[in-house]
Amino acid sequence: MRHIISVLLENESGALSRVAGLFSARGYNIESLTVAPTADRSLSRMTIVTTGTEEVIEQIKKQLNKLVDVVRLSDLTESPHVEREMLLIKVRAEGAQREEVRSLVDIFRGRIVDVTDKSYIVEMTGDGAKIDAFMGALGEHAVLEVVRSGTTGIARGEKILRY
Amino acid sequence: MELSGGEIVMEALRREGVEHIFGYPGGAALHIYDALYQQDAVEHILVRHEQGAVHAADGYARSTGKPGVVLVTSGPGITNCVTGIATAHMDSIPMVVLSGQVPTRAIGSDAFQECDATGITRPCVKHNFMVTRLEDLAETMRKAFYVATSGRPGPVVVDIPKDVTAPNVKIPFEYPEDLRMRSYNPTIKGHPGQIRKAVDLLISAQRPMIYTGGGVVLSNASAELTELTRELGYPITNTLMGLGAYPATDPQFLGMLGMHGTYEANMAMHECDVLLAIGARFDDRVTGEIEHFCPHARIIHVDVDPSSISKTVNVDVPIVGDVKHVLRDMLGVLRASERRADAQAIATWWEQIGRWAATDCLAYDRDSELIKPQYVLERLNELTRETGRDTFVTSDVGQHQMWAAQFYQFDKPRRWINSGGLGTMGFGLPAAMGVKLAHRDADVVCVTGEASIQMCIQELSTMKQYDLPCIVVNLNNRYMGMVRQWQEFFYSKRYSHSYVDALPDFKALAESYGHIGVRIEHKGEVDGAIREALANRDRLTFLDFITDQSENVYPMIAQGKGHHEMHLASERELA
Numbered sequence: 163m164r165h166i167i168s169v170l171l172e173n174e175s176g177a178l179s180r181v182a183g184l185f186s187a188r189g190y191n192i193e194s195l196t197v198a199p200t201a202d203r204s205l206s207r208m209t210i211v212t213t214g215t216e217e218v219i220e221q222i223k224k225q226l227n228k229l230v231d232v233v234r235l236s237d238l239t240e241s242p243h244v245e246r247e248m249l250l251i252k253v254r255a256e257g258a259q260r261e262e263v264r265s266l267v268d269i270f271r272g273r274i275v276d277v278t279d280k281s282y283i284v285e286m287t288g289d290g291a292k293i294d295a296f297m298g299a300l301g302e303h304a305v306l307e308v309v310r311s312g313t314t315g316i317a318r319g320e321k322i323l324r325y
Numbered sequence: 326m327e328l329s330g331g332e333i334v335m336e337a338l339r340r341e342g343v344e345h346i347f348g349y350p351g352g353a354a355l356h357i358y359d360a361l362y363q364q365d366a367v368e369h370i371l372v373r374h375e376q377g378a379v380h381a382a383d384g385y386a387r388s389t390g391k392p393g394v395v396l397v398t399s400g401p402g403i404t405n406c407v408t409g410i411a412t413a414h415m416d417s418i419p420m421v422v423l424s425g426q427v428p429t430r431a432i433g434s435d436a437f438q439e440c441d442a443t444g445i446t447r448p449c450v451k452h453n454f455m456v457t458r459l460e461d462l463a464e465t466m467r468k469a470f471y472v473a474t475s476g477r478p479g480p481v482v483v484d485i486p487k488d489v490t491a492p493n494v495k496i497p498f499e500y501p502e503d504l505r506m507r508s509y510n511p512t513i514k515g516h517p518g519q520i521r522k523a524v525d526l527l528i529s530a531q532r533p534m535i536y537t538g539g540g541v542v543l544s545n546a547s548a549e550l551t552e553l554t555r556e557l558g559y560p561i562t563n564t565l566m567g568l569g570a571y572p573a574t575d576p577q578f579l580g581m582l583g584m585h586g587t588y589e590a591n592m593a594m595h596e597c598d599v600l601l602a603i604g605a606r607f608d609d610r611v612t613g614e615i616e617h618f619c620p621h622a623r624i625i626h627v628d629v630d631p632s633s634i635s636k637t638v639n640v641d642v643p644i645v646g647d648v649k650h651v652l653r654d655m656l657g658v659l660r661a662s663e664r665r666a667d668a669q670a671i672a673t674w675w676e677q678i679g680r681w682a683a684t685d686c687l688a689y690d691r692d693s694e695l696i697k698p699q700y701v702l703e704r705l706n707e708l709t710r711e712t713g714r715d716t717f718v719t720s721d722v723g724q725h726q727m728w729a730a731q732f733y734q735f736d737k738p739r740r741w742i743n744s745g746g747l748g749t750m751g752f753g754l755p756a757a758m759g760v761k762l763a764h765r766d767a768d769v770v771c772v773t774g775e776a777s778i779q780m781c782i783q784e785l786s787t788m789k790q791y792d793l794p795c796i797v798v799n800l801n802n803r804y805m806g807m808v809r810q811w812q813e814f815f816y817s818k819r820y821s822h823s824y825v826d827a828l829p830d831f832k833a834l835a836e837s838y839g840h841i842g843v844r845i846e847h848k849g850e851v852d853g854a855i856r857e858a859l860a861n862r863d864r865l866t867f868l869d870f871i872t873d874q875s876e877n878v879y880p881m882i883a884q885g886k887g888h889h890e891m892h893l894a895s896e897r898e899l900a
């Protein structure tokens with residue numbers, strides 16, 4: 163099963179490598195990892211997307227909690243949540259393609275953020291499935307370069323992860 | 326009080342109650358060594374190899390319960406420590422390793438003797454720090470000791486760039502006595518509801534078993550364990566790391582369990598219906614094939630580290646907390662309870678255990694002309710008991726380690742000092758040195774093999790310099806016996822590189838270091854040699870026993886087998 167784990171950790175050099183090292187040393191899957199400082203600059207918030215059996219996910223959470231730099235964590239997938247990923251994609255846009263890409267971007271509610279006579283850069287946020295669908299619709303031949311941010315997320319409603 | 330970084334390090338050590346540190350100097354650590362020179366609260370033991378320093382600090386820690394402390398330089402100084410740090414990490418030993426680092430402005434430039442100390446040690450420490458600002462040094466020292474010694478203990482590395490310890494830069498010194506870390510807060514008290522559930526389950530057991538490990542020793546909870554076990558009247562086994570936590574000579578003790586554990590301990594594990602696991606981590610050497618592990622048991626597990634619980638074996642009643650606290654609470658609940666265990670069922674269970682014990686699984690050929698390694702350990706056990714003095718036994722890794730665990734009876738905790746998790750050859754001698762430093766009045770015996778001893782033998786020189794007269798019992802079988810045994814069983818006797826040619830003359834070697842060396846070739850000389858070594862209390866005696874080359878460690882559970890599939894000596898060949 164796929165899980166999204168949000169981690170609050172000390173914003174210290176080395177903290178990121180402890181988390182990354184834990185996953186490689188113990189052979190856990192890591193689909194994506196994003197990290198940035200929080201409003202409280204002494205803390206970072208990390209979002210890890212991982213897959214594994216329930217036992218493995220349980221161990222991952224325990225092992226993360228055991229890291230001395232980790233302050234708190236929460237498994238977003240245990241309750242309703244919002245997840246988003248950002249896509250920046252450079253696509254071929256010449257002749258008739260220009261109109262076609264523009265309408266696809268509208269349908270998927272993205273934005274064109276850079277234009278040349280041969281290409282667009284499109285920005286889009288959404289969950290992974292939406293982004294995959296958009297890229298599928300564009301077709302492989304149109305894509306020049308892709309960058310995805312990896313997933314971040316937050317729990318819906320009252321549930322709050324902060325220190 | 327204004328102090329330089331070097332002085333802050335020394336003052337912090339003093340405040341932490343550190344009396345001895347083990348180390349080796351070098352460029353990046355010289356400011357600290359200069360501060361060390363100018364104080365006298367902390368005594369420094371100059372080893373011959375940094376690995377020896379770490380093992381010595383480790384032995385010191387295991388035998389006292391206090392954190393071991395190491396001081397080394399950057400680059401090769403800290404890389405030489407890695408094996409020792411990993412050894413301490415695997416066995417959860419409290420330790421603080423201070424390493425010099427190149428100056429902050431040189432970091433990342435491939436400077437002379439630069440290495441990424443925190444990067445290299447990260448996977449084998451509980452935590453590590455690099456101190457880049459003098460203002461952070463005192464607090465980081467406090468944090469290092471706190472993290473190393475609390476919760477599940479472990480080694481902590483503090484890497485200190487040279488400019489941070491410069492003698493000419495001084496700042497006001499303040500040591501944070503009361504430290505709180507928002508990101509680190511181990512659970513000590515067990516959950517009362519879980520404890521009640523556990524006691525209920527224990528009382529309802531028909532075939533109970535208690536399995537305890539290093540956590541009981543680390544928690545100083547032998548008294549509580551002994552009390553609870555006697556109150557219940559249930560059988561108990563210890564892991565290799567847990568030996569001594571429950572008195573080995575007590576009739577409720579079934580011996581060690583696991584790969585080379587006793588038949589009765591392993592069979593009782595296999596047949597029990599309730600298992601109480603305390604401060605033990607279900608290591609694969611203990612469980613054998615997980616699929617066959619305790620197939621009939623409901624399992625209670627007490628451990629301070631939540632990640633130890635249900636890691637390899639799913640348990641029914643997890644209790645996160647410190648062993649000592651949890652056992653006290655369990656005793657309270659047990660004594661207050663009106664229910665009693667089914668005495669008839671427990672008596673029947675003990676009868677069954679008696680039948681298993683009657684196999685006499687540790688039997689060996691006592692009539693052999695050759696010196697059997699088991700015989701040496703039996704005699705050592707007997708003769709050290711006769712002295713009435715406190716005795717510590719350290720060991721290296723291999724067959725000799727298993728025989729020491731099987732044949733030496735540890736009645737007290739912290740008397741058996743060995744590398745279980747990492748299985749580090751070379752551990753025994755420096756560890757003995759650390760133990761002796763902490764317990765000058767006790768006898769300290771290092772049980773080793775001719776291969777292991779050569780991995781850190783240089784410390785014989787340190788032991789001479791600081792007058793640390795231990796007894797080395799070298800069970801010299803002219804083989805890496807443990808490797809040879811596996812090759813005999815599983816590789817059709819193809820003894821690939823398990824024979825070491827050109828062994829040194831250990832007697833002469835010991836003498837050249839200024840110690841007493843004795844070579845023992847005949848069974849009849851064993852007692853006399855041990856007695857003499859025990860009598861020579863002010864000299865280190867190196868006893869080189871020429872033992873039977875072909876002896877194997879039994880019983881044995883082969884890899885992939887369960888507790889009920891043990892092989893006994895009488896069967897010789899493994900299926």
Ligand SMILES: Cc1cc2nc3c(=O)[nH]c(=O)nc-3n(C[C@H](O)[C@H](O)[C@H](O)COP(=O)(O)OP(=O)(O)OC[C@H]3O[C@@H](n4cnc5c(N)ncnc54)[C@H](O)[C@@H]3O)c2cc1C
Nearest residue numbers: 538539540544565566583584585604606629648745746748
């Ligand atoms: C050649 C060789 C052969 C071996 N054969 C065997 C064998 O036959 N049998 C055997 O038993 N071992 C054997 N071992 C050792 C084995 O590899 C493991 O090291 C050992 O079994 C682990 O012991 P343990 O479960 O007690 O755990 P330890 O490593 O001692 O871990 C302690 C546990 O207690 C917990 N803990 C620590 N402090 C506390 C506290 N204050 N409160 C609560 N919990 C705490 C920790 O979180 C951890 O889970 C062998 C090793 C070698 C090198």
Ligand SMILES: Cc1ncc(C[n+]2csc(CCOP(=O)(O)OP(=O)(O)O)c2C)c(N)n1
Nearest residue numbers: 723724725750774775776777804805806807
């Ligand atoms: C540093 C290290 N290298 C290799 C091993 C693998 N190993 C385990 S036991 C052993 C042989 C030990 O031989 P010896 O010290 O003579 O002890 P014996 O088994 O003969 O009693 C070896 C090589 C190890 N445990 N540690």
Ligand SMILES: [Mg+2]
Nearest residue numbers: 774775804806
């Ligand atoms: Mg040998």
